[in-house]
Amino acid sequence: QVQLVESGGGLVPAGDSLRLSCAASGRSFSSYAMGWFRQAPGKERDFVAAIRWSGRSTYYSDSVKGRFTISRDNAKNTVYLQMNRLEPGDTAVYYCAAQNGPRLVYYSDTYYGYWGQGTQVTVSS
Numbered sequence: 428q429v430q431l432v433e434s435g436g437g438l439v440p441a442g443d444s445l446r447l448s449c450a451a452s453g454r455s456f457s458s459y460a461m462g463w464f465r466q467a468p469g470k471e472r473d474f475v476a477a478i479r480w481s482g483r484s485t486y487y488s489d490s491v492k493g494r495f496t497i498s499r500d501n502a503k504n505t506v507y508l509q510m511n512r513l514e515p516g517d518t519a520v521y522y523c524a525a526q527n528g529p530r531l532v533y534y535s536d537t538y539y540g541y542w543g544q545g546t547q548v549t550v551s552s
Contacts, residue, residue: 428453428454428541429451429452429453429454429455429456429459429525429541430451430452430453430541431449431450431451431523431524431525431541431542431543432449432450432452432543432544433447433448433449433521433522433523433543433544433545433546434447434448434449434450434546435447435448435546436521436546436547436548436549437547437548437549438549438550438551439513439548439549439550439551440550440551441513441514441515441550441551441552442512442513443513443550444509444510444511444512444513445510445513445548446507446508446509446510447463447507447508447510447521447523447546447548448505448506448507449461449463449505449506449507449508449523449543450503450504450505451504451505451506451525452504455527456501456504456525457480457501458480458527459480459525459526459527459541460477460478460479460480460525460526460527460531460533461477461478461497461499461506461523461524461525461526462474462475462476462477462478462523462524462525462526462533462536462539463475463476463477463497463506463508463521463522463523463524464521464522464523464524464536464539465517465519465520465521465522465548466519466520466522466545467518467519467520470519472522472536473488474488474533474534474535474536475487475488475491475495475508475521476488476491476495476496476497476508477497477531477533477534478497478498478499478506479531480501482498482499482501485497485498486533486534488534490516491510491517494510494511494512494513495508495509495510495511496508496509496511497509506523508521508523510548513548513550514550515550515551515552516550517548517550518548518549518550519547519548520545520546520547520548521545521546521547521548522542522543522544522545523542523543524536524539524541524542524543525539525540525541525542526538526539526540527540
């Protein structure tokens with residue numbers, strides 16, 4: 428069982444940066460792959476970024492590649508999403524999620540068994 432709590436969202440102007448954090452509690456956090464997803468009003472939840480348990484492999488959606496960076500600190504049971512050069516199109520509720528299984532399917536929310544409550548990110552133009 429893993430409990431996830433996101434923080435760090437807010438309202439920023441376009442071009443600014445934010446860093447989201449996701450604090451995990453429970454056992455064996457370091458064995459879980461972690462992902463960030465986002466959901467804008469009236470739209471489906473979309474994959475943003477993911478990181479393997481070791482932190483050695485990361486994955487990004489095309490829309491955020493080169494602007495966002497996912498990282499993790501297993502000693503602190505925390506995963507981060509550094510978001511730079513934010514755009515109005517990045518406005519959404521951001522969720523972190525945990526996946527544990529023999530095969531990582533990083534892009535599909537179906538494969539993530541644990542979710543946080545979400546944090547709102549609003550980027551003004």
